[in-house]
Amino acid sequence: MPDQTVDDDPLEELHGLAITAGTEVVDELIQRRPNPSHSTYLGKGKVEELRTLVQExxxxxxxxxxxxxxxxxxxxxxxVKAKVLDRTELILDIFAAGARTHESRLAIELAQLEYSLPRLKRMWTHLSRQSMGVGMRGPGEKQLEVDRRLAQKRIRDLRAELSKVERRREVQVASRKEAPTVSLVGYTNAGKSTLMNRLTEADVEAADKLFATLDTRTRRWAIPGWGTVLLSDTVGFIRDLPHSLVASFKSTLEETRQAELLLHVADASHPNVFQQISSVYAVLEDLGIEEKRTLLLLNKIDMIDSPVQLNRVLDRYPNAIPVSARQGKGMDALTEAVGQVLGREFLDLKVTVDPADGKLLAYLASKGEVKARDFEPDKVQIHVRMPAGAMGPVHRWALEITPVQRFESGGLTAKEDDRDITDESIGGPANHDLPSMGNESFDTEIPRSSGEVA
Structure with missing residues (x-):
């Protein structure tokens, strides 16, 4: 479009996608025009130039x-006498090749079928078609109709099966009480898996390629002076991520939807880091989780040649945390920030309850992690760790509330004893007083360029 800016290499990302898909890129072609051609997208001259490149x-x-x-x-x-793929079909192909679990295979099959359904017509052009009036259709149209019905039935079956998977995942994630959940999100190839390996010694694949991770992986992460959280690594995002793909992978991203905190990993060394950050927030908005508390991490600072480049990003995101997952730089600042953010929400308490108050006893068990019970003739003393946001009914019904350990923004403060925090806790509602760090959208757009020849 005329008002779009041009990057130094507008096809860099497409080149990476093509390599990830297993192709060898032999040439590139770019065209800028006010409006694409309705018939061929490119102008006539560029189509002729493209045909020449394909032949050469x-x-x-x-x-x-x-x-x-x-x-x-x-x-x-x-x-051009060659197969033509658009951006969406290429991304779907990459996801299909990288899917490993049953859930991700279902999701990608659904997305592929929804993409292919309106394109089935061109798959049967080799069959004859007659146009002699009603009831005189040729075998080509009959085969097309059969194929379309089969595809539509398979789409319905996949949606039903994925809906069951999604409900099971929601129950599974929501019932997980052993620790709060922190989820890594970010643009593809921003270094999320490398960061997870650095923090948890998980030894997950961390390849220097787009969409190296498609399935959610969760590992325990011990935060010094705080406790243990569950750290999840999810599929990376990308600009113009197909909506059908986002919808299909909702169950896979359930860890992100249920997480108490998001760690948004951005590649600070990338020339289009602002656009990439904005693209991630756009996908989070599509998923309905853009209001989650977020810490922005500027990764790959070891690959930045000049401090000016990093300061340029920090000027826009002053609360961001510079890190290098590969070299381990900034890990202390990261763990301290995560402990501070999560610590504002959880309380370690001894709650004295009337033995006849079964409602409060059930409430404490459902909203918190009950660590000990001490039964006496006229009272029950419950040692519970629970989110501060769920304390309303406790204040109304409890006989007495005594802090054991309180997590403040400055870290852990012992109130009664110095016993260590266990790795068991419960997630809770977001602290709405805490702003999302760096959660902005920008008007800057990435230029829409033509393509590559492979």
């Missing part, structure tokens, strides 16, 4: 960094 390199595939209509794909394939 004997290329098999042409990949566009745009979403194309079925008619545009069909017309381009006729012109």
């Amino acid at each position: 390199h004997d290329a098999d595939v042409v990949i566009f960094d745009n979403d194309l209509s079925p008619a545009q794909v069909r017309n381009l394939e006729k012109e």
Whole structure:
């Protein structure tokens, strides 16, 4: 579009996607024009130039960094005599190749079928079609209708199965009481898996490629002076992530939806770091979790040549934490910040309850982690760790409340004893007084460029 800015290498991300998909990129082609052609997306001259490139390199595939209509794909394939993929189809192909669990395979199959359904027509153009009036359809149209019905039935079955998986995952994650959950989110290849390995010694795959992680992985992370949390690594996001893919992977991202805190990992060394941060928040908004408390981590500071580049990002995100997951820089500041944020919410208490007050006893068991019970003839003393936001009914019904350990923003303060915090706790509602750090959106757009020849 005329008002878009041009990056130094507008096809850098598409190049990375193509490499991840297993292709060898042999050439690139870019066109800027006010409006795309309805029939071929590119102008006539660029289509001719593209056909020449395909012939020169004997290329098999042409990949566009745009979403194309079925008619545009069909017309381009006729012109250039090679298979044409758009951005969405390429991303779906990468996800299909990388899916490992049953859940992720269901999600990607659903997204692929929803993408392919309006494009089934071009798959049967080799079959005859007659147009002699009602009741005189040729076998091509009959086969197309059968194929469409089969695809629609499979889509319904997949949605039903994924809905069951999603409900099971919601129950599983919501019932997890042993520790609060912290979730890593961020642009693909920002270093989330490397950071998880650094913090938890998880030894998960951390390849220097796009979408190296597709399935959620959760590990225990011991925070010194605070306790243990569950740290989850999720699929990376990308600009223009297909909406069907976001919807299909909702169950996989349930850890993120239920997390008490998000760690947004951004590649501070990337020239388009602002756009990438904005893209992540756009996906979080699509998932309905943009209001989660968030700490922004500026990763890969070891790859920044000049302090000016880092300061440029910190000027816009003054609360961000610079780190290097690969070299371990900034880990102390990160763990301290996470402890402070989570510590504002959880209380370690001894609650004295009337033995006949079964309602309060049940409430404490459901909202907190009961660590000990001391029964006496006229009272029950419960040692419980629970979120501060759930204390309203406790204040109304309890006979007495005595702090054991209180987590303040400055860290742990012992009130009665110095016993260590166990790795068992419970998640709770967000502290709405705490602002989301760096949660902004920007008007800057990434230029829409044409494609690569592979």
